[in-house]
Amino acid sequence: MAFQLPVYHHPDFSALGLDDAPNVRWGTVEQNGVIPEGFHSTSMYPEYFKIDGNWKLAASSRMDACIVLRDDGTLHVVTGRHLKQGDLVALGRSEDGSEGIYVHTDGFEDPTASNGEKFSFRQGRSRETAYTRDYDDLIELLQYERDHGFIEWVMGPAFAFDADSRHAMQRLVEEGYAHALSGGNALATHDLEGAMFHTALGQDIRTQQSMPNGHYNHLDTINRVRRSGSIAQFVDDYDLHDGIMYACVKKSIPFLLAGSIRDDGPLPETIADVYESQHQIRVLARKATTVICMATMLHTIATGNITPSYHVDEDGTVRPVYIYAVDASEFVVNKLHDRGSLSAKTIVTNVQDFIFIVAKGLGVL
Known part of the structure; x- marks a missing residue:
């Protein structure tokens, strides 16, 4: 069978009980290369930010960086040392939507698929694994x-x-x-x-x-x-x-x-x-x-x-x-x-x- 990319499933924010979640807060960079206190640190997963009542997906991400809101409304992933004075940086240490930030870790999983057995052998990756x-x-x-x-x-x-x-x-x-x-x-x-x-x-x-x-x-x-x-x-x-x-x-x-x-x-x-x-x-x-x-x-x-x-x-x-x-x-x-x-x-x-x-x-x- 020919390879097929898995379908991505956006989070259902209503089902997650996040309709009334607050908009994400923003902090202003006061000094080049210095991140505002309480900043949100990004992961490699899809991340959504609630802006003006709408959840917006960052087009890219990476570990240990910041989310910057540009004047045109786009979200950019920026390393701390590259921040410029006046940049708006997302604030919040929660990733469950309660602070307007939601990290989506299972978007490529089929929500209808069974998770299989709770216990099974040989789930690790080692020299003994069959590849x-x-x-x-x-x-x-x-x-x-x-x-x-x-x-x-x-x-x-x-x-x-x-x-x-x-x-x-x-x-x-x-x-x-x-x-x-x-x-x-x-x-x-x-x-x-x-x-x-x-x-x-x-x-x-x-x-x-x-x-x-x-x-x-x-x-x-x-x-x-x-x-x-x-x-x-x-x-x-x-x-x-x-x-x-x-x-x-x-x-x-x-x-x-x-x-x-x-x-x-x-x-x-x-x-x-x-x-x-x-x-x-x-x-x-x-x-x-x-x-x-x-x-x-x-x-x-x-x-x-x-x-x-x-x-x-x-x-x-x-x-x-x-x-x-x-x-x-x-x-x-x-x-x-x-x-x-x-x-x-x-x-x-x-x-x-x-x-x-x-x-x-x-x-x-």
Whole structure:
């Protein structure tokens, strides 16, 4: 059966007994970057605000931000440090509608469906979980999203260390299953090292054997990219023809490289300013309808905390945003849940195996 988006159900405020709920209160920002006391902190869920007697859905959301009412009546999600003097910020610490703020956590659930058994085994996500259905669902989702959504891949450098997984990701990009790529300096560095030297951190990406003086390879790669001035120019200058970054360049797929304190180089496109990196992650999150985070704990948590659980299309249709966290460590994927990203689906597995299975299932290998 072809994939179908679930129907979104707006809350029935009358049934919830909220017809007489008060309008949301607003506080005025008195100092740039300082939030009024008693502000409402947003979640990743759809949130409604009662304004002039009507409940209005914020078109986007994210964790730990503020709702600002603009002069034209639109609601904007704004991080505290970006607030400007005079901004009107929603106030209230209740989310049940009693203060004019209602957080809707089950809008994509079928209200007529049974909740099933109250007790059952194997409800957690661990190494023992059977993920066959998850792979089938993800493959159907990606087939739909290629033409109807925006797929963002958030990746750690593990993919660049293995020839097969690197090739699998390249093929996914080439076949339209990636609309944006996000990661760190290391992902791009070692992928480009693989294209130039067939190594990653000096080890052959096919045999994992250390090459003589291989520890220079990633530094030589960075230096040459910096000499070229950009990754795209480097690909052309050295006539490279394989890898993840090569595929992004040739298919004009945007990529975001967020820097860290331990980066070598970095590459020209790597964003060294952590707050600018966060902003650019947020820009991608507002576009994304499916986000797949793999083998990078900090990038996974950062992206998960910024990404809403829903997306409002131009025609007003509300659709879910699908978030996957994939890692060999149960601790990593569970930490995303611990940080509040409860809408994420987790898969505990080796990411090289994961990407190969997905690429084979989509028929790109």
